[in-house]
Amino acid sequence: MSTIFGKIIRREIPATIVYEDDRALAFEDINPAAPFHVLVIPKQEIVNVGSLAEGDAALVGHLLRVCGKVAEEAGLSDFRVVTNSGEGAGQSVFHLHFHVLGGRALKWPPG
Ligand code: AMP
Numbered sequence: 001m002s003t004i005f006g007k008i009i010r011r012e013i014p015a016t017i018v019y020e021d022d023r024a025l026a027f028e029d030i031n032p033a034a035p036f037h038v039l040v041i042p043k044q045e046i047v048n049v050g051s052l053a054e055g056d057a058a059l060v061g062h063l064l065r066v067c068g069k070v071a072e073e074a075g076l077s078d079f080r081v082v083t084n085s086g087e088g089a090g091q092s093v094f095h096l097h098f099h100v101l102g103g104r105a106l107k108w109p110p111g
Pocket of ligand 1: 004015028029030032039084090091092093094
């Protein structure tokens with residue numbers, strides 16, 4: 001089922017896109033939790049990490065590479081990549097996404 005991120009992929013709603021290729025899209029989070037907060041998503045509709053299939057491995061590797069690339073392009077040497085899988089873990093949009101957070105000190109463990 002399509003989500004708000006599907007609408008961003010199809011350009012039905014606006015987003016500040018920072019990276020795009022044939023498989024991935026990266027855009028600024030509308031409610032940033034850090035000075036740098038970008039979401040990296042697959043164009044393919046995948047719900048979350050819990051729903052990944054073996055055949056998605058190359059795509060997920062690519063998405064993580066895109067996370068590194070957007071952080072590098074922003075000049076960040078230290079950053080965090082987070083993905084919430086399931087409502088109880090804090091997932092609110094059911095289209096796989098990696099949060100790339102940086103630009104401030106990040107505590108561990110997260111809430
Ligand atoms: P999660 O809670 O892990 O599912 O993360 C969803 C993220 O999507 C949140 O950080 C939201 O702020 C962000 N978000 C929701 N709608 C939009 C939107 N239209 N454009 C950009 N980010 C959004």
